[in-house]
Amino acid sequence: MIQLNERKPILQAINLRHEYEARGQKIVALQDVNLTINAGDFVTVVGPSGCGKSTLAKIFAGLGTPTSGEALYAGKPIKGASSERGMVFQELAVLPWRTVVGNIGHGLEIAGMPKAEREQRVAELVRLIGLEGFEKKYPSELSGGMRQRVAVARTWATRPPVILMDEPFAAVDAITRLTLQEELIRLARTTKQTVVFITHSVEEAVFLGDYIVAMSSRPGRVLEIVPVPDMGINRTWEQMIRDPRIEAIVSRVFELVRGRAVAPSTERQHA
Amino acid sequence: MVAILLLALFWWALTNVFGVPEYIFPSLSSVAAALWEALLSGRLLDDTRISIIRLLLGAVVGIVSGIALGFLVGLSRTARIAVEPLINAFSGIAGIAWIPLALAWFGTGLAMSTFVIWNGMFFVVFANTILGVSRVPPTYAQAIFTLGGDRREVLRSVILPGALPDILTGVRVGLAFAWRSLIAAELMGSPMGLGQWVNEAATYQRTDRILAGCLTIAVLGVLLEALMVSWIARRTVVRWGTVAVAEERKAR
């Protein structure tokens, strides 16, 4: 369990609203989003496609300014991106002109870490994501799933206090995904980093999260925050699928994101 | 390679089989003889050296200014609004039309050829650099910002390599323009140089020498392109896989 003294808010959304203007049309991507994420939390955000998950992640990363409302990091308004909030992008964002190790070590390079130390840290991460032997390859020589693993390692390398992950395993095959998920849980728990993990897979959200933020379809709102019983650092899928409590949570979240839940709160149902 | 052989065969057939007279289209052997003669006299080497110096000077100025301004305009909206209409207006009249004016301004020296080559080359490098900068996916830059990078880091490690495929295209096309501008400038008045060599040959109606000059220009053009563009491309964009290479596509 996370110690009590660590449970202070690290990310907050207050009455967040975000609109996009595209060819004269206004699209409300986020509306009335209120959310508090504590330091050390592993949060999963789940919702149907187009509900504003990526928009929310980019606002927390400092890559977008909300139309109204506030986004806070450690109590202060977020202004611009910073190395304190790393992000793994839904679109592939590793640099094609850097090798696997060049990409993974990029953040450390920017931070000015000495070469020897950097190489050691990078080698560790390469092993962790199972890309030994591919160190000197360029992204164009890797599979989509391998590239995405490089993107995860690149963000992880600098150990930012907050990591925003936008559907990082979408392009990874189901088997590798299981391993990466288990690895991710272990890593996040040992380093006590705060992780905001976005997915549209309900099972993935339940497996990974301390709690799940279920969002409605457009305009995106937070429907409910569903807590998950603590399964420990070494949780496995096998253990999870046999647990009836987990089963109940999965079906509850499914109801929520499909818009069929009987509203437990005052939230208005959105057809 | 095959294309070159076919061209040589066609040439040989033109003069030896169809009997096109020498003064209209000289045979392969007489052009070779003219080349050999010019090479021995040292004239061709002198002219080539002068042309290459002129071309390199003009090309370097054209490439550097094209890339620098392309970045400025590609990255800043204000710069774009300020310069773009002006540059569009000038690119329409770029090139050979400026030679008479350039002669009046700069005389026949190195400044004149540099200006004319710059004029022929700048706009295509400039326009392609802007295109390249605008085509770099914005998420690449965003990712570097979340890694703690500043604007300079993004410029260095994202925009520059990201725009390189288009920049190289611009340089490749620009070099062809540069050659044309240079030869035209030399034809119209620069002393020495390959264009002048062709010009003199024309006065004496030595078609074999004209073709020998053209052949030299063509070979130099290919060599320079290989050195300045293909060599760089193989070590960068081709290796990264950010441009598709014809050979590779065939292999798949």
Ligand SMILES: Nc1ncnc2c1ncn2[C@@H]1O[C@H](COP(=O)(O)OP(=O)(O)OP(=O)(O)O)[C@@H](O)[C@H]1O
């Ligand atoms: N740059 C943009 N310009 C205009 N509209 C946008 C832009 N980005 C997103 N949108 C719109 O905002 C809404 C939310 O987009 P967002 O990418 O945040 O959704 P998402 O929940 O991440 O979806 P997915 O699960 O498919 O990734 C969508 O309806 C989309 O059409």
Ligand SMILES: [Mg+2]
């Ligand atoms: Mg998304």
